[in-house]
Amino acid sequence: MHELSIVSSIVDTVTESLAAYPGTHVKEVRLRVGVLAAVVEDSLQFCYGIVTEGTPLAGSVLVVKTLPVKAHCAPCSREVELAGIMSMRCPRCGTPATQLLQGRELEIEAIEIEEPEGIA
Amino acid sequence: MTTRIVELRRGILKKNDELAAGLRQRFAAAGVLVLNLVSSPGTGKTSFLERTLRELHTAGAKAAALVGDLETDNDAQRLATSGAPVRQINTHGICHLEAEMVGRHLDGWDLAALDYLFIENVGNLVCPSSYDLGEKIRVVLLSVTEGEDKPLKYPSLFNSADAAVITKIDLAEPCGFNREAALHNIHEIRPGIRIFETSAKTGTGLAEWYAYLAEVRSRNDQH
Numbered sequence: 516m517h518e519l520s521i522v523s524s525i526v527d528t529v530t531e532s533l534a535a536y537p538g539t540h541v542k543e544v545r546l547r548v549g550v551l552a553a554v555v556e557d558s559l560q561f562c563y564g565i566v567t568e569g570t571p572l573a574g575s576v577l578v579v580k581t582l583p584v585k586a587h588c589a590p591c592s593r594e595v596e597l598a599g600i601m602s603m604r605c606p607r608c609g610t611p612a613t614q615l616l617q618g619r620e621l622e623i624e625a626i627e628i629e630e631p632e633g634i635a
Numbered sequence: 636m637t638t639r640i641v642e643l644r645r646g647i648l649k650k651n652d653e654l655a656a657g658l659r660q661r662f663a664a665a666g667v668l669v670l671n672l673v674s675s676p677g678t679g680k681t682s683f684l685e686r687t688l689r690e691l692h693t694a695g696a697k698a699a700a701l702v703g704d705l706e707t708d709n710d711a712q713r714l715a716t717s718g719a720p721v722r723q724i725n726t727h728g729i730c731h732l733e734a735e736m737v738g739r740h741l742d743g744w745d746l747a748a749l750d751y752l753f754i755e756n757v758g759n760l761v762c763p764s765s766y767d768l769g770e771k772i773r774v775v776l777l778s779v780t781e782g783e784d785k786p787l788k789y790p791s792l793f794n795s796a797d798a799a800v801i802t803k804i805d806l807a808e809p810c811g812f813n814r815e816a817a818l819h820n821i822h823e824i825r826p827g828i829r830i831f832e833t834s835a836k837t838g839t840g841l842a843e844w845y846a847y848l849a850e851v852r853s854r855n856d857q858h
Contacts (some may be wrong), residue, residue, distance in 0.1 A: 517729075517730055517731055517762035520729070521647055521648070524650065528645050528647065529643075532641070542638065550796055551791045552765060553761050553765055553792065567785060572777050575776075600794070601824075603794065603823065603824060603826055611822070611826030613827050622647055623644070624642070624643065625640050626640070626641050626643060627640050628636050628639060628641060629636045629637070630636065632637060
């Protein structure tokens with residue numbers, strides 16, 4: 516259940532970045548989460564409503580984009596997308612995938628904010 | 636009201652990652668090899684570490700340990716009988732160690748005088764995988780009593796490990812442990828990983844483990 520600390524970090528990071536946009540209201544927070552990041556979306560969503568209460572993120576929507584594992588396959592000499600995380604093998608040739616290019620991401624991609632009219 | 640999108644592109648655990656990067660530099664400068672030991676509760680991390688610390692100590696190596704638990708300093712007391720400097724980190728409910736906790740517990744230790752620093756993480760196969768502690772080597776431990784499919788159930792952690800240790804190998808037979816299946820599953824999730832089959836009770840496999848530690852340490856010195 517480290518989703519709680521992850522959501523707390525999200526709230527801190529977004530709140531910090533709002534300093535540059537005074538008077539705004541957060542509508543949406545978009546995450547990029549790799550399938551190897553060990554984070555469960557349901558738990559994130561559950562914690563999000565609780566942790567954001569009383570913060571500038573209250574009432575905003577959390578959108579989680581899940582990223583599959585991508586690896587560089589040497590024999591195929593190309594980037595491949597793995598079918599899942601139960602077997603780290605190239606789906607084309609079956610070679611074990613040791614060079615991962617994507618799958619551990621845990622980041623805030625963007626936020627959607629609502630600004631009062633007249634403020635540039 | 637106008638709506639707009641602000642690109643942030645910020646790592647959610649950036650604060651931990653930055654602290655961990657700082658620790659990693661500090662450890663490298665001090666020439667100490669740091670290992671993060673991760674497993675379920677009950678795998679035998681403490682017994683494994685207790686024997687490792689004792690035998691490294693006997694062999695003249697200088698090793699220390701930080702041990703994470705939610706509460707109690709029972710493990711630190713156990714490990715301290717090895718003669719190695721040991722400190723307990725109590726997380727008070729947090730299910731994993733973070734870089735900040737590790738940094739805070741290093742005060743007063745002369746890292747340059749150490750050859751090895753072992754960090755025994757909180758028993759948990761999920762959460763510790765997201766938190767870099769500045770270690771050089773992440774070791775995942777799995778006991779023969781846990782079932783051969785554990786790597787498949789917790790792929791994130793197994794995939795993030797640099798070495799795997801199978802513990803309680805002396806119980807393999809009574810437990811009906813399927814060694815081939817276990818090795819296969821570990822390799823399936825983390826291709827090419829080094830695997831040690833050990834018993835902290837009988838000492839099986841520990842010579843290979845110590846040889847690996849020395850080998851990584853000498854590699855560490857060279858860079």
